[in-house]
Amino acid sequence: MGNFGNLIMNENMKIFRRPRTWIMLSILALIALLMPVLLNEGMGSSEVPYWQAAITTVQVVFFLNTIFCVVIAAEAVAGEFTWGTIKLLLIRPWSRSKILASKYLTVIGFSILSTLLVVILATVMSYMLFSHSVTQDGSGASASHAFALWGYLYVDLFITLAIAFMVSSxxxxxxxxxxxxxxxxxxxxxxxxxxxxxxxxWAKYVLFNNMDLSRYMGSETDFGLLGGGNAGMTLGFSVAVLAVYYVIFMVISWVVFNKRDVAG
Incomplete structure (x- = not known):
């Protein structure tokens, strides 16, 4: 366990000693702080409930957050081959499975950190600017609504990272x-x-149709992306489909990484 902890620490050092990592986090923090200010300037603090301001801010910043996390995931394995450092890792007394697991857990850790950074800063700044809004009641925006939506956004990010990590491997x-x-x-x-x-x-089982779980916010059943009928999909169904795809992505990553010959 100690050796695995050292592996994870080593992977984190690779990420956080690079200036670009801190630049990406700084950009996320800056936008998360500025978006509520822009909303306040454009609409006024009495027009927007602070939870709605926080939700809007996170939704806007989360797209960039996903891109930055994908960059980290994409280079987690591919970067080792590009720089030729993969051989230095493989000659150490660590199994390939542990090496890949440490990289993946580090990527997930970074995604959680960046997501929490965005959510916390957006919520705090929104509260500071919009806590006296006169439209708090009846807006539909609440803490439970906000965190449910952000959870669904992170699931989308989580699956996207799994794809990036698999392709990288x-x-x-x-x-x-x-x-x-x-x-x-x-x-x-x-x-x-x-x-x-x-x-x-058969389209119910397509990955794209199950990644956006936020469409279940108003109902446990999806009534079709084009409307006009019940697609027969539920939140539980989409989660199950995503879980199957996730397992497939991880298995492919592990099998290929463990079988790959890096002697050349």
Whole structure:
């Protein structure tokens, strides 16, 4: 256990000793603090409930947060091959599974840290600026609503990181991992519209149609991305589908990484 702890510490040092990591975190912090200020300037503190201001801020910043986390995940494994440092890791008395696990846990740890940074700063700044809003009641925005939505956003991020980590492990290309993850982020809604579960029964099992859990906020049942019918999907169903995809992504990552010959 001590050796594994050293591995995780080593991976964290690789991430946090790079200036770009602190630049990314600083950008997230700055935007999380400025967005409520912009909302206050544009709409006035009496027009927006502070929980709604916090929700809006986190939703805006979370897109950038996902991109930054994907960059970290994409280079977790691919970077070792690019820099030729993977051989230095493999000659150590650690199994490949432990090495990959330490990298993955470090990526997840960074994503949790960056998410908490955004949520805390956005909430605190929103409270400072909008706590006296006269429209608090009946706005639909509350602590439970906010944290549920942010939880769903993190699930989307969690699955996107799993994809980036898998591509990084399989293809040893950070650029491909980042590009594919960004492609999924930008086209997720488009593919959900094309392969609508209301029209195609099999589309219920497509990854894109299950990543956005926030659509279940108003109901436990999804009534179709295009409307006009019940897609027959529930929150539990989507979580189960995502869990299956997640296991597949992790198994592929572990199998390929453990079988790969790095002698060349």
């Amino acid at each position: 399989v293809f040893r290309s950070g650029a491909l991992a980042i590009g594919l993850s960004l492609f999924i982020m930008f086209t997720q809604n488009l593919f959900s519209l094309i392969f609508n579960p209301v029209r195609y029964e």
